[in-house]
Amino acid sequence: MNASESTPKTGKIMLVGLGPGSHDHLTARARAAIAEADTVIGYVTYIRLVADLVEGKEVIKKSMTEELDRAIEALDRARQGKKVALVSSGDAGVYGMAGPTFEVLFQAGWTPDSEIEVEIVPGASALNTCAALVGAPLTHDFCAISLSDLLTPWPTIARRLDAVAYADFVVALYNPKSGRRTQQIVEAQRLFLRHRDPQTPVAIVKSAYRPKQRIEFTTLEKMAEADIGMLTTVLIGNSNTFVRHGLMVTPRGYANKYAVADGERNTHAGEQAGRSLSSGLNGWMATIQASGRTAAELAVDYRLPADYLAAVLATEIPEEGEANEVEA
Amino acid sequence: MNASESTPKTGKIMLVGLGPGSHDHLTARARAAIAEADTVIGYVTYIRLVADLVEGKEVIKKSMTEELDRAIEALDRARQGKKVALVSSGDAGVYGMAGPTFEVLFQAGWTPDSEIEVEIVPGASALNTCAALVGAPLTHDFCAISLSDLLTPWPTIARRLDAVAYADFVVALYNPKSGRRTQQIVEAQRLFLRHRDPQTPVAIVKSAYRPKQRIEFTTLEKMAEADIGMLTTVLIGNSNTFVRHGLMVTPRGYANKYAVADGERNTHAGEQAGRSLSSGLNGWMATIQASGRTAAELAVDYRLPADYLAAVLATEIPEEGEANEVEA
Numbered sequence: 001m002n003a004s005e006s007t008p009k010t011g012k013i014m015l016v017g018l019g020p021g022s023h024d025h026l027t028a029r030a031r032a033a034i035a036e037a038d039t040v041i042g043y044v045t046y047i048r049l050v051a052d053l054v055e056g057k058e059v060i061k062k063s064m065t066e067e068l069d070r071a072i073e074a075l076d077r078a079r080q081g082k083k084v085a086l087v088s089s090g091d092a093g094v095y096g097m098a099g100p101t102f103e104v105l106f107q108a109g110w111t112p113d114s115e116i117e118v119e120i121v122p123g124a125s126a127l128n129t130c131a132a133l134v135g136a137p138l139t140h141d142f143c144a145i146s147l148s149d150l151l152t153p154w155p156t157i158a159r160r161l162d163a164v165a166y167a168d169f170v171v172a173l174y175n176p177k178s179g180r181r182t183q184q185i186v187e188a189q190r191l192f193l194r195h196r197d198p199q200t201p202v203a204i205v206k207s208a209y210r211p212k213q214r215i216e217f218t219t220l221e222k223m224a225e226a227d228i229g230m231l232t233t234v235l236i237g238n239s240n241t242f243v244r245h246g247l248m249v250t251p252r253g254y255a256n257k258y259a260v261a262d263g264e265r266n267t268h269a270g271e272q273a274g275r276s277l278s279s280g281l282n283g284w285m286a287t288i289q290a291s292g293r294t295a296a297e298l299a300v301d302y303r304l305p306a307d308y309l310a311a312v313l314a315t316e317i318p319e320e321g322e323a324n325e326v327e328a
Numbered sequence: 329m330n331a332s333e334s335t336p337k338t339g340k341i342m343l344v345g346l347g348p349g350s351h352d353h354l355t356a357r358a359r360a361a362i363a364e365a366d367t368v369i370g371y372v373t374y375i376r377l378v379a380d381l382v383e384g385k386e387v388i389k390k391s392m393t394e395e396l397d398r399a400i401e402a403l404d405r406a407r408q409g410k411k412v413a414l415v416s417s418g419d420a421g422v423y424g425m426a427g428p429t430f431e432v433l434f435q436a437g438w439t440p441d442s443e444i445e446v447e448i449v450p451g452a453s454a455l456n457t458c459a460a461l462v463g464a465p466l467t468h469d470f471c472a473i474s475l476s477d478l479l480t481p482w483p484t485i486a487r488r489l490d491a492v493a494y495a496d497f498v499v500a501l502y503n504p505k506s507g508r509r510t511q512q513i514v515e516a517q518r519l520f521l522r523h524r525d526p527q528t529p530v531a532i533v534k535s536a537y538r539p540k541q542r543i544e545f546t547t548l549e550k551m552a553e554a555d556i557g558m559l560t561t562v563l564i565g566n567s568n569t570f571v572r573h574g575l576m577v578t579p580r581g582y583a584n585k586y587a588v589a590d591g592e593r594n595t596h597a598g599e600q601a602g603r604s605l606s607s608g609l610n611g612w613m614a615t616i617q618a619s620g621r622t623a624a625e626l627a628v629d630y631r632l633p634a635d636y637l638a639a640v641l642a643t644e645i646p647e648e649g650e651a652n653e654v655e656a
Binding site: 017019020023024025026027028029031032091092093094095096098099100101102103106111112120121122123124125128129131132133135136137138139140141142143144145146149150151152153154155156157158159160162163164166167168169181182183184187190191194244245246247249250251252279280281282283284302303304305307308311312315318 | 347448450468474477479497572580608636639
C-alpha cells in the first residue's frame with residue numbers, strides 16, 4: 001500500500017477453502033468468514049456452492065481463467081475498507097487462489113504491516129475428500145501433480161511423474177484431462193507403466209460430495225480409457241495398495257506387524273511397539289557398514305545414489321534413544 | 329461380521345478428522361459426528377482438543393502406539409450397536425486411523441454390506457493448515473513424506489526423498505524427528521542438497537492453530553539445526569519458492585505471465601488465456617519431433633528416460649481443441 005494514499009482504510013482479504021462444497025464439510029471459520037464479508041469473489045461454480053450464504057452481499061463471479069482478476073478485484077475492494085472473501089473449492093492454498101493473491105499483493109507493494117489484513121482459511125483439498133470417499137489410499141507417502149500444461153512445461157510434469165512412479169508414491173492427479181487436453185493422461189499412464197504393475201489400483205473420483213458424485217475403480221493399465229474430465233481427481237495407488245469390497249486401501253505395514261483375528265491382537269516376536277524396524281535408519285546403517293560392500297555395489301542393491309551411500313558409510317551411527325516416544 | 333453372531337446390532341464407526349484442532353476449524357460434519365457418537369476413541373492429545381464436545385459419552389483414550397487397539401475397540405463397540413467416533417487431528421485418511429481401521433475390519437470379516445456402517449469425515453491435514461499459516465507454499469505440485477522408520481524401511485524413504493528432491497516438488501515432511509530419531513532429518517537434508525540450492529526456503533511449523541504455535545523460516549542448508557520435534561511439520565520449497573515479508577510463496581508462473589501494477593493487468597503478447605505454453609505437451613511434441621535429434625540425445629536435454637522419448641517421438645501429435653475449457 002502506498003502510504004501517501006488519500007483515504008487509507010482497513011480492509012481484509014480472506015482466502016476461504018470451502019472443502020468439497022457441501023455445507024456439511026464447511027469449517028466453522030469458513031462459514032464465519034463468508035458471513036463477515038462485504039464482498040464475495042469466486043469462480044461461478046464455487047459461488048453457486050455457497051449461494052445461500054451470500055445473500056445481501058456484493059458477489060463477483062469470475063470465469064476459471066480470471067484468477068488474477070479475482071485477486072485484483074479483492075485488493076481493490078479491500079483498499080476501499082471492505083472485507084472480501086475469495087472463495088475456492090478444496091483448500092485455497094492447494095493449486096488455489098492463495099498464490100496468485102500474494103503475488104498481486106506483493107506487486108502492489110502490500111506488506112503484512114499494511115492496512116489490509118490477509119487470512120487464509122484452510123479446508124480439506126480434493127485429495128483428502130476423494131480419499132475419504134474411496135477408503136484409505138493416503139495412509140502412506142503421497143503426492144499431488146497437476147497435468148495442466150497451461151503454466152508448467154510438459155518436461156517438468158513428465159519428470160515429476162517419472163520420479164514418483166519410480167519411488168512408489170500414492171499419486172493424486174489434479175486437472176487430469178479437459179476437452180482441449182486429452183493426451184496428458186495417456187502420457188502419465190505411459191510414464192507410470194515403466195515402473196508400476198499394470199494392475200495397480202486407480203480410483204477416478206468426480207464431483208466428490210456433490211450431487212453428481214461418481215466413483216470408478218480401474219487399473220493403471222486401463223486408466224486412460226476411463227471417463228475423466230476437469231471435475232475429476234485420479235488417485236493411483238502404490239505397490240501395496242489394494243481394492244477390497246469396493247474400498248481402496250494403502251496399508252502402512254500393520255497387517256504384517258500384528259495378527260488380528262476377531263478382536264484379538266498378538267504382537268509378533270521381536271516387534272516391540274515404538275522400536276524401529278531392523279531396516280530403519282540405524283539398523284540399515286549398521287547393516288551396510290558391516291557388509292564390507294562398496295558404495296557402488298550398495299547403490300545397485302538399494303537403488304540409491306552411490307555418493308549418498310559413500311556419505312552414509314562414513315557417518316557414525318547415532319545412539320538410538322529410549323522407546324518411550326509417541327509417534328504418528 | 330459373523331452372520332451367526334448371537335446378537336446382531338446396527339453400529340457405526342466414524343473416522344473423524346479434526347483439522348488442526350481448534351473448534352473454529354472443525355467442519356459441521358465432524359462436530360455432528362462427535363455429537364452423534366456414543367463412544368469417542370482417540371489419542372489422549374486429540375481427545376483433549378474436543379474435551380467439551382464429549383461430555384456424557386464413553387471416552388477411550390489411547391497412547392500413540394495403540395492405533396490397532398483403537399480400531400479394535402471401535403469394532404467391539406460397533407458390534408454392540410454403538411456409534412463410535414474415532415478422532416484424529418488433521419485428516420483421518422492422511423497417515424491416519426482410516427488405514428489401520430479398514431485393515432482390522434477386513435481381518436474381522438467385515439464388508440460394507442455388514443451391519444456396521446463406516447464413514448470417513450475428511451478434514452484439513454497438517455499440510456494444508458501449516459501452508460495456510462506460512463503463506464502459499466503449495467500452489468504447485470507437492471508431496472508428503474513421513475520420516476518415521478517405525479513401519480517403513482529407510483532405503484524406501486531415502487529413495488522417495490531423492491526422487492522428489494530431483495523432480496523439484498514442494499515437500500512436507502511428517503514425523504521429521506523425535507527424541508529417539510534424530511538422524512533422519514540430517515539424512516533428508518543430505519539427500520536434498522544433492523539436487524537443491526542450499527538457500528531453498530524451509531518453513532518449520534509447530535502446533536499449528538494451537539496455543540503453542542511456532543513458525544520459523546530457515547533454509548535447506550540450516551534445516552537440520554532448527555528446533556524440530558514430533559509436533560512439527562517441515563515444508564521445503566521448490567526451486568521457485570521464495571520468502572518475502574515473512575510469507576513463503578510458490579509461484580505458479582502468473583508473475584511471468586502477466587505484468588501487474590497497481591491494479592492494472594496486461595496480458596503479454598502470445599500468452600492467451602486458456603492456451604498451452606509453447607512448452608506444453610503438444611508444443612513440446614512438435615518441437616522434439618522436428619528437432620531431428622535422437623531419443624538418447626533428447627533424454628540428456630530434458631532429463632527424461634530415453635525409452636519414454638522414443639515412445640513420444642513415435643506418437644502422433646493430438647489435435648488441440650478449442651480454448652473454451654475452464655481449467656484450475
